[in-house]
Amino acid sequence: MTDTAISPLRRRLIDDMTIRKLGAKTQSGYIRAVKNFAAFLGHSPDRAGVEDIRRYQLHLASSGLGVPSVNATMTALRFFFKLTLRRGDVTEDIVFAREPRRLPVVLSPEEVARLLAAAPSLKYQAALSTAYAAGLRASEVMSLKVGDIDSARMLIRVDQGKGHKDRYVMLSQQLLDLLRRWWLVKRPREWLFPGRVPGAPLTVRRLNDAIHVAAQRAGIDKRVGMHTLRHSFATHLLEQKTDIRVIQVLLGHKKLDTTALYTRVAIKAIGEVTSPLDLLLTEVRPPA
Secondary structure: OOHHHHHHHHHHHHHHHHHOOOOHHHHHHHHHHHHHHHHHHOOOHHHOOHHHHHHHHHHHHHOOOOHHHHHHHHHHHHHHHHHHOOOHHHHOOOOOOOOOOOOOOOOOHHHHHHHHHOOOOHHHHHHHHHHHHHOOOHHHHHOOEHHHEEOOOOEEEEEEEOOOEEEEEEOOHHHHHHHHHHHHHHOOOOEOOEOOOOOOEOOHHHHHHHHHHHHHHOOOOOOOOHHHHHHHHHHHHHHOOOOHHHHHHHHOOOOHHHHHHHHHOOHHHHHOOOOHHHHOOOOOOOOO
């Protein structure tokens, strides 16, 4: 496929994604998926048909590519054919593999306390504490502005979280005290957690680096990332018997099924469930 052939298609694809306000990361992924598909075909993808997509999906699956990656590629191609090329008929037979649902890694409250105490600096301690205290994604932590902290109502405004939705989460008094300490040291004007580049916020990469350092210092052997704090937040709330629909709102989940995953890792709550055997009125005796 030549540059002359791809340029108009790529431009139209980018325009279609921009109109629908897809994020920069998503746009980059879609462009890469279409480019790889074209390389597989050996010609412009606008000439591809149903069998070409089927062959490509079989190629991806047999190459050992993970289910999430294959599905992400198919999502990109469906967008390209259905919206950019207006050839929705080509996408009707696209199959999405079922992804295995794995239980998330969750820290105990004691492990969270050790991890936060081991943060490499006050800045990262405040940022990691914010992620855990409010159940925020890494991208939501880095996007926080000073004005998003509402100490009068004890709320944090999450501006344009995943799915381009705003939401409010609770502001812990302990977190507020920590954020005030951080503000007195740095006195940030716009971004709550400024990055190294002037005028830019802290990056997700820096947050991940910080949590890995903290986990190592705290002696935590589990595979820890920024999302681990969010998983731990939801699980600990569930173990405190917080209504699951409230947790759904706090996390910004669209579907309750997504939040319900945490019922499988709320060990404390599971341990407190009374077995129906214990409710039997008569004693169960072994057979003679």
